[in-house]
Amino acid sequence: MDRKKNISMAVIKRLPKYYRYLRELLKSGVARISSKELSEQIGFTASQIRQDLNCFGDFGQQGYGYNIKDLYEQIGNILGLTEEYKMVLIGSGNIGQAVANYLYFEKIGFRICGIFDRNPKLIGLRIRDIEIQDIDFLSEYLKDNSIDIGIICVTKESAQSICDVLTANDVRGIWNFAPVDLEVPADVIVENVHLSESLLTLSCLLNDSTNYKNKSIIDKEE
Known part of the structure; x- marks a missing residue:
C-alpha cells in the first residue's frame, strides 16, 4: 500500500x-x-x-x-523527483510564457515538450527553442507522445475543453492556472493555481491586521 x-x-x-x-x-x-x-x-x-x-x-x-x-x-x-515528467503547456500568454521560461522546473525533472496556442500571432514563435503549435494539433500530439502533466494557462471559458482533451489522451496530472474549477475523471489529479484567490487571501489578512490594530487603539483609548 x-x-x-x-x-x-x-x-x-x-x-x-x-x-x-x-x-x-x-x-x-x-x-x-x-x-x-x-x-x-x-x-x-x-x-x-x-x-x-x-x-x-x-x-x-x-x-x-x-x-x-x-x-x-x-x-x-x-516528492517524486527521481522521475522525469513530460509536460505540455497550453496558452502562451503572459502567464504561460513566465511558466515556460522558469528554468528551475527543468532542473528538477519537469520538462516542457510542447507549447500550444490558438492565437495566430503566436503560432510559429519559439519559447526557449520550443515552437508554439496550433492548438488544433494538441490531440494528435498527445496521441503521439506520452505526456504526464498538462499546464493550462488559458481563459476560464476555454479551460474545461482543454482539460477534456488532455484527460481523453491519458494525461493524468493537470496544473491549472485558469480561474475555474475543472471537472476531471477520478484518476486525474488537479493542482490549481488561482492567482486572484491568493491575492484576495492576502487582502483579507491585511484587512484583518488593520482591524486588529484599530481595535487595539480603541481598547487603549477606552
Whole structure:
C-alpha cells in the first residue's frame, strides 16, 4: 500500500517548503541541523517538523539532528523527483510564457515538450527553442507522445475543453492556472493555481491586521 495515501494533504503541501529550505542550507554549506534550528529557519514549530517527517520514516537522531543532504534527497524521493515528467503547456500568454521560461522546473525533472496556442500571432514563435503549435494539433500530439502533466494557462471559458482533451489522451496530472474549477475523471489529479484567490487571501489578512490594530487603539483609548 502506498504510504502517502495515509498522509494528510496539509503535510504533503508542506514538503516543498522543507525541500526549498534544505536546498538553501546545502548551498550555504550547512551539513546538519536540529528540528529547533530548522524551525527558526522555516517558521514551523520543532514539534510540527518532527511530526511531519515522522510520517515518512525516521530521518533524524535525538541529540544529533538531521543530516541535511540525506533529508533533502529523501524528501526529493517522496516528492517524486527521481522521475522525469513530460509536460505540455497550453496558452502562451503572459502567464504561460513566465511558466515556460522558469528554468528551475527543468532542473528538477519537469520538462516542457510542447507549447500550444490558438492565437495566430503566436503560432510559429519559439519559447526557449520550443515552437508554439496550433492548438488544433494538441490531440494528435498527445496521441503521439506520452505526456504526464498538462499546464493550462488559458481563459476560464476555454479551460474545461482543454482539460477534456488532455484527460481523453491519458494525461493524468493537470496544473491549472485558469480561474475555474475543472471537472476531471477520478484518476486525474488537479493542482490549481488561482492567482486572484491568493491575492484576495492576502487582502483579507491585511484587512484583518488593520482591524486588529484599530481595535487595539480603541481598547487603549477606552
